Amino acid sequence: MFPxxxxxxxxxxxxxxxxxxxxxxxxxxxxxxxxxxVSGLKTKVAEQTEGLSEPERKRKIVEIxxxxxxxxxxxxxxxxxxxxxxxxxxxxxxQARYGDCKDKAAxxxxxxxxxxxxxxxxxxxxxxIGKIDFGLSSLGLFNHAIIRLTDxxxxxxxxxxTAEYYRVGELPRMDQGGTSLVVGLDGSYQLEQVTLxxxxxxx
Numbered sequence: 001m002f003p004x005x006x007x008x009x010x011x012x013x014x015x016x017x018x019x020x021x022x023x024x025x026x027x028x029x030x031x032x033x034x035x036x037x038v039s040g041l042k043t044k045v046a047e048q049t050e051g052l053s054e055p056e057r058k059r060k061i062v063e064i065x066x067x068x069x070x071x072x073x074x075x076x077x078x079x080x081x082x083x084x085x086x087x088x089x090x091x092x093x094x095q096a097r098y099g100d101c102k103d104k105a106a107x108x109x110x111x112x113x114x115x116x117x118x119x120x121x122x123x124x125x126x127x128x129i130g131k132i133d134f135g136l137s138s139l140g141l142f143n144h145a146i147i148r149l150t151d152x153x154x155x156x157x158x159x160x161x162t163a164e165y166y167r168v169g170e171l172p173r174m175d176q177g178g179t180s181l182v183v184g185l186d187g188s189y190q191l192e193q194v195t196l197x198x199x200x201x202x203x
Contacts, residue, residue, distance in 0.1 A: 006132075006136055006138055006140055006141065007136075007138075008136055008137055008138040008140075010137045010138070011137070012137055013137045013181070013189060013191070014187075014189070015137070016137040016138070016139070017181070017183055017187055017188075017189040018187045020085070020139065020183060021183060021184065021185050021186065021187045023085070023086050024086065024087060024106065024121065024183070024185065025185050026089070027086065027087045027088065027089050027090065027106055028087075028090055028106050028109060028110040028113075028185065029089070029090070029110070030090065030091070030110055030111075030114055031089070031090075031091040033091050033094075033095065034090070034091050034094055037094060038111070038114055041064060041065070041068065041111065041115065042115065044064055045057075045060065045061055045064060045115060048060055048064065049061070054153065055153040055154070058116075058117050058151055058153050058154055059154060059155075059156075059168070061112070061115045061116065061117050062112070062117060062149065062154065062156065062159070062168055063168050064115075065108055065111045065112050065115065065117075066108065066159050066161070066168050068111070069104050069107055069108045069111070069159075069161040070104070070160075070161050070162070070163060070164045070166075071164055072097070073093060073094070073097060073098060073099055073103075073104055073107065073161070074097060074098040074099075075098070075099070075100070075101070075104065075161075075162045075164070076098040076099065076100065077100040077101070078100065083100075085102075085139050086102075087099075087102040087103050087105070087106035087145075088103050088106075090103075090106055090107045090110045090111075093106070093107050094107065101144050101145045101146070101160075101161065101162050102121070102123075102145035104145075104161030104162060105121050105122070105145040105146055105147050105161055106121060106145075107161070108147045108159060108161050109121055109147055112147070112149075117149065117151055117154075118149075118150045118151055119147050119148060119149045119150055119151075119159075120147075120148045120150060120182050120183060120184050120185075121145060121147070121148070121182070121183045122145065122146050122147060122148040122158070122180045122181070122182045122183070122194075123139070123142040123144070123145050123180065123181045123183065124142060124143075124144045124145070124146060124175060124178040124179065124180040124181075124194055125141055125142050125143060125144075125178050125179050125180075126143055126144050126174040126175060126178045127173075127174055127175075127176065127177050127178050128174045129143060131179070134179060134191060142181060144174075144175070144178075146158055146159060146160045146161065146171075146175060146180075146194075147159040147160075147161065148180065148182045155169065156168050156169040157195060158171055158175070158194055158195055160172060160175055163175075171194070171195065171197070175194050176194060176195065176196045176197055177193060177194060177196040178193070178194045179191065179192075179193060179194075180192055180193070180194050
């Protein structure tokens with residue numbers, strides 16, 4: 001690993017997150033073109049959650065949304081220009097049926113919110129590219145985007161929409177233990193470590 005230099009025009013994380021939240025806010029709006037999809041998901045939720053407790057209902061909603069985002073939206077990383085940082089509109093991702101990691105994460109957050117499960121975008125620095133000093137506020141420190149679930153009723157707290165062969169509660173090894181910047185569209189943020197599976201989860 002060679003040393004390198006990072007620079008940023010942001011004085012702190014709050015200033016950067018305010019800018020990034022504004023950049024993303026309109027991208028997560030559910031537009032009329034998505035009404036059929038949303039209606040179909042709500043119908044599926046109603047059919048599959050009848051009689052379940054509220055925590056079980058939320059877990060089922062997460063499973064339904066995760067299945068759609070990870071299996072129905074193909075992963076394709078075309079990160080040109082501003083879309084190197086800015087997700088496409090979720091309606092565009094649905095229409096195209098493909099998107100990169102932040103497109104998938106944005107779509108998942110938007111759908112979960114519509115179905116009553118709170119979540120946020122999480123930018124992460126995956127473990128395979130090494131650790132870095134997070135004293136510098138820069139999007140360039142992160143190379144991946146996933147979903148941070150924020151409902152205390154849910155055991156699983158992270159979802160990677162690009163991991164199509166993983167179940168809810170499972171994360172690729174490169175995600176686990178990575179440092180994340182969890183971004184709320186209201187400008188709130190938190191730097192935290194992505195869950196690292198204990199040894200007993202290995203099979």
